[in-house]
Amino acid sequence: MCSWNADCVEEIDAQRVLGYALFKDGKNTRLSYHLEKFHSDVAGRSFHNGRFIQRMREKAATLPNVRLEQGTVTSLLEDNGAIKGVQYKTKTGEEIKAFAPLTVVCDGCFSNLRRSLCKPKVEVPSCFVVLVLENCQLPFANHGHVILADPSPILFYPISSTEVRCLVDVPGQKVPSIANGEMAKYLKTIVAPQIPPELHDAFISAIDNGNIRTMPNKSMPADPYPTPGALLMGDAFNMHHPLTGGGMTLALSDIVVLRDLLKPLRNLHDAASLCKYL
Template sequence: MMNGLYALGLVFAFLWGLILLHDLRGKRKENANSMPLHEEIGVESSKKEERSLKNDGQTDIIIVGAGVAGSALAYALGKDGRRVHVFERDLTEPNRMVGELLQPGGYIKLMELGLEDCLNEIDAQRVIGYAIYKDGKQIRVPYPVEGYDSDLAGRSFHNGRFVQRMREMAASLPNVKLEQGTVVSIIKEKETIKGVRYKKSTGEGKELAAYAPLTIVCDGSFSNLRRSLSSSKVDVLSYSVGLTLENCELPFANHVHMIIANPSPMALYRISSTEIRCLIDLSGQKVPSVSNGDMALYLKTIIAPQVPPEVQNAFIAAIEKGNIRTMPCRSMPADPFPTPGAIMIGDAFNMRHPISGVGMTVALSDVVMLRDLLKPLRYLNNAVAVCNDLQSFYTLRKIFSASPDQAKQEMRQACFDFLALGNVTSKGMMDLLAGLNPQPSSLILHCIAIGIYGVGRLLLPFPSPKRLWLAARILSEISNIVLPAARA
C-alpha cells in the first residue's frame, strides 16, 4: 500500500509541478527576451565603445567577505585574470560550529574550482551517507554516487581550518588583494553601486573608499549590506546548540547521524579524527539559558536519553565541560532587487538551516555559477548591461528551504518512512541532499510526493476530523516549501 501511495504521490507531484513551473518558464522566457547578450554590448561593438567600457582603475571586482564563498570566488576570478580586492573583518582563523559539512555535490564544485587541495592537512573526514534515527528505529542511506569518481564523498572538518586554506589559495594569486577591514556601507551614485566604504582594523577609525565596476557581497548571514540590495525579511526560526564530543565513536563510521528527536532534532558527524560535532535544533524565539545552567539541564534530561547509546557518555561529558554554544538559525527568502554594480551570493543572499548541512554546497555552487556567467564579460564598466547579464544568476539559483509547522511530527514521520522505502525514493532524496541534483523541479516534485505520501498515511484506511485537519496542514506546509522554490 505504501509503495502505491508513493506512485500516486509522484503522479500528483508531476502534475502539480508542471503547473508551478509554467509561470517560472514564462518568466524565464520574458527575462531572456529582455536581457541583452554580452556579445551585443561588447564583442560586436566598435573599438571606440570597447575602450569606453574598459576599467582604468586598479580593481575589477570588490568582494565583501572572505568566508567559504568569498575566498573561493576570489580565487576563481583571480585565476580568470580579474583584479580582485577582498575585504574581511577578521582574517584570523574562524571558530564556528557550523559550515563543517560539505556534501558530495559541494566536493564536485570544489574540484571544478581547483580548490580540492584545501581539504588536505586539516584532518578532514570522509562522509559516505546518513544514518537516520527515530523512535528507536534506524535506517542507513548512502550517497547515490554510483557512476562518479571512486573518491567522491562528502567531507566534514573544522570550518576555520578549511577557510584559512582557501584564503591562502586566493592570496597566493598576484592579482588578488586580501585586506582586513570592516565594510560599513556601499557607495551609490545614480542608482549604481560604485564601490564600498570601509575602515581598516588597525587605523584611526577613518573611513576609506574603494572603487570597482562590480561589488559582490558575500559577508554571511549577519550581512550589514543586505538592506541596500534586498528587501528580504530575516526571521529567527530556531536556535542551534553546538557541542564537541571527544574520543568516542559513532555507531556507523563515515556517516552523518540524524536523530529525529522529540522535540529537538539533532545531527552528529565527525569533524576530525578525535572530535564529533553535535548540533541540536531548538525551535522558538527563546531557549534555555546557558549561563544559569538551564541549557545543561535541558540537554541532560531531555536530549541525552535520545542520543545513540554509543555516544551518550561523551555527550554528557561535553555538557559538563561547559563549552555549550548557541546561535540563531535565520530564515531569509531570496528576494533581491536588481542593482547595477552589485550582486549578492551565499548566506548574505539566502540562508539555509545549519542542520541541513547544505550551506557550503550551495555557496560553492553560487561561486561556480557566477564565475561562469562573468567569464565571457570582457569589460565590467557598463554596470546596467552587466546587471542585466547577471540576472540569470538570480533566475537559476533555487532555494533549499524548510520551515516548522504544527504538523511537523507527521511530516517528519512521512520523510522517515519515505526514505525507508529505499530504491528510487531514497535515491532521489539523497541526490538532492548530497547536492548531486540541483534541479529545482526535482526538489519540487519530491516535496510534493512526500506531502501526498504523508496525507495518504493519515487518510487511509478511514479519515477522522483530526486526521483531515492534519492532512490539510501538511499540504499547507508543502506549499510553503514549494511555492518559494518555484518562484525564486
C-alpha cells in the same frame, strides 16, 4: 567542488562523509551516497569551517591577479543608484575607500549591507545548541547522523579524527539559559535520553565541560532589488534551515555559477547592462 580548490580539504584533518544515518523511535537506517561510478576519492567532507576558509584564502592569495585586503566594510559607496565600491575600516582604524565595477556582497547571515540590495524578511524558527564531543565513535563511521527527536532534530557529524560536532535544534527564539544551568539541565534530561547510547557518555562530558554555544537558525527568501554595480550572494541573500549541512556546498556551487556567467564578459564597466545580464 571545482578541482582548483579541492586540495583545500587536505591538511585540515577533514573527514570523508559517505552518507547519512537516520534515527527515530529506537530504529535506524543508513542512506549512503551513490558513489560507485566515481573516482575513489569522491565523497563528502566535513571539517572545521575556519580551517577550510583559511586554506582557500591562502590558495587565492597565490594568484597573480588577487590581492587580499582585510578589514570591516562599513558601507557601500553609491552614486546615482549604482554601487561603485565599499568603504572599510582596517585593524588600525583607518577608513579606506575601494572602487570596483562589480562589488560582490557576501557578508553572511548577520549581513549589515543587505538592506540596500534586497528586502530582508528574516525569520528565526529555532536555535542550534552546539557542542563538540571528543574521542567517541559514531554508530556509522563516516556518516552524518540525524536523530528525529522530540521536539526537533539532533545532528552529529565528524569534524576531525577526534571530534564530533553535535547540533541540537531548540524550537523558538528563546533558548534555556546557559549561565544559570537551565541549558545543561535541558540537554541532560530532554536530549540525552534520545541520542544513540554509544554517544551518551561523550555527550554528558561535553555538557560538563561547559563549552556550549548557541546560534539562531534563520530563514530568508531571496528577494533582491537588482542594483547596478552590486551582487548579493550567500547567507546575506538567501537562507534556509542549516539542518542538512549543505551551506558550504551551496556557496561553492553558487561561485561556480557566477564564474561561468561572468566568463564570456570582457567589460564589467557598463553597470546597467551587467545588472540586467546577471
